[in-house]
Amino acid sequence: MNTAKDVGRAGLVAVLIAAAVTAVAARAGKDDADVVTAQFASAAPLVEGNQVKIDGVVVGSVKSLKVVDGLAEVALELDDEARPLHEDARLTIRPVSLLGERYVDLDRGSPDAPLLDEDTVIPVAQTATSVGLDEALNTVDQPTGEGLRALLSTLGEGMQGNGENVDEALRLLSPSLKDTRAMAAVLDEHNELLSRLITNFEPVASALATRDGEAMDQLVDSSDKVLTAVRERQAKLEQTLDKLPGTLRVLRTTLGNLRSAADDTAPTLAELRPLTDKLPVLATELRAFSDALDPALATSEPVLRKADELLKAAAPVAADARRAGGGLATSTDGVQRLTKAITRNREDVFNYIRYWALTTNGYDGLSHYFRAHYVVDPDTILGLLPVAGTKPSAAKPKGSGTGDKPATPKSGGLLDGLDGVLGGLLQPKGDSATGLSEQQELDLLGLLLGGK
Structure with missing residues (x-):
């Protein structure tokens, strides 16, 4: 019995301890809640306790509001579900309903962006405040309200009984509205470009608005003249437009050929690249050469005058050479x-x-002597020996007018044979000892001595 009571008491004590620990942990977690601070140009609609939402899910509340350096600094107490936050996170104050209650819409930022540090304040460039209906109505004064009321009344009267026509018009406008949506999407992608365009156009608009709109009037008049000239030349413009497709085809062919030429030129240009790299060095050398050439050119005038005199003196010689050209x-x-x-x-x-040179190149104490080469064989020697008997004399022709005398016999000998041989070797042919004509000897002598 006592054991059961002790067990019950121990269980009760354990439950109380667990509850106390849970309470302390909850309080500690509340004290250490995640707080993010953001700056707003205006946070007038916000009050402490307004909700903070991500995609419509409540993830925190507004903890405090204060003004720092003319900006509203709002401290947001966020739950763990709001994490992680990135450096490009955005905050927008939006209306909950038409009654004027507000909440803070939180966008965590791009997943690729760095994480937001705990002590970092979200700048005013990343916060915004949507305009509520009550604020828009507060800007409408009495004349504007009456004009809106008249406009709505007129629209209502015009729409009365024309529902089918309006429906048909909307149906016909549907493709155009789709194109408009696509154009709006394109413009949204180029928002920054359009902003720069508007900013750059502002000085132009200001200039056109000067002098009570006279510049704008001149622009309109010039545009009207241009449009009038275009309308007058519409026929020629249409002919030009008709020829435009053929021109474009020729241009496409030309561009294709140009691309082929560029492809063929690319290797040549690549081979010329080393040469172009050496052009600065070549230019430096040419500059040094030109610097060295300047003094020479400065002193070249006397040389040029002398050359001119020489050319004038050579003119008669050239004329004589020209006249002698035929001969x-x-x-x-x-x-x-x-x-x-x-x-x-x-x-x-x-x-x-x-x-001839080998024959006449020998000389003695008197002069050069002539060499001769004679081949002697047994027949030649035997022909030189004396022969027995006498040679019969040749018969004289009849009627010579002289008395016939008997031939005197003459004994042959060695000298007689040598006389015949030497006579045959040394007897000149003709009147020249060389066997050449006088003119041929002179020409040969001139050739050997190097003269004319």
């Missing part, structure tokens, strides 16, 4: 034929000159 051509033709003949028989000519 020179004839002589050149003859020399050419002679050269060809000598070329064809050059071996015989060289042998003749060589043999």
Whole structure:
């Protein structure tokens, strides 16, 4: 019995301890709640306790609001579900309903962006406040309200009984609205470009608005003149547009050929690249050469004057050479034929000159002497020996007018034979000892001595 009571008491004590620990942990977690601070240009609709949502899910509340350096600094107490937050996280104050209650819409940021540090304040560039209906209505004064009321009344009267026409118009406008949506999407992607365009156009608009719109009037008049000229030349413009497809085809072909030429030129340009790399060095050397050439050019005037005098003196010589050109051509033709003949028989000519030089190059105390080479064989020696008997004299022709005398016998001997041999070797042919004509001897002598 006592044991059961002790067990019950121990269980009760354990439950109380667990509850106390849970309470302390909850309080500690509440004290250490995740707080993010953001700056707003205006946080007037917010109050402490307003909710913080991500995609419509409550993940925290507004803890405090204060003004720092003219900006509203809002501290947001976030749950763990709101994490992780990135550096490009955005906060927008939106209305909960038409009654004016607000909440803070939280966008965690891009997953690729770095994580937001705990002490980092989200700048005002990443916060915004949506305009509520009550704020829009507060901006409408009485005249504007009356104008809106008249506009709505007129629209209501115009729509009365024309529902089918409006429905048909909306149906016909549906494709255009789709195109408009696509155009809006494109413009949204180029929002920054459009902003720069508007910013750049603002000075132009300001300039057009000067002088009570006179510049704008001039622009409109010029545009009207341009449009009038275009309308007057519409026929020629249409003809030009008709020729445009053919021109574009020719242009496409030309561009294709140009691409082929560029492909063929690319290797050449690649081979020329090393040369172009050396062009600075070449330019430096040319600059040094030009610097060295300047003094020479500065002192070249006397040389040029002397050259001019020499050219003037050479003019008569050139004229004489021009007049003698005909005879020179004839002589050149003859020399050419002679050269060809000598070329064809050059071996015989060289042998003749060589043999003649070998024959006449010996000399003694008096003068040069002539060499001769004679081959003696047994027949020649036997022919020199004396022969027995006498030689019969040749018969004289009849009617010679002289008395016939008997021939005196003459004994033959060695000298008689030598006389016949030497006579045959040394007897010149003709009147020249060389067997050449006088002119040929002179030409050969001139050739050997190097003269004319």
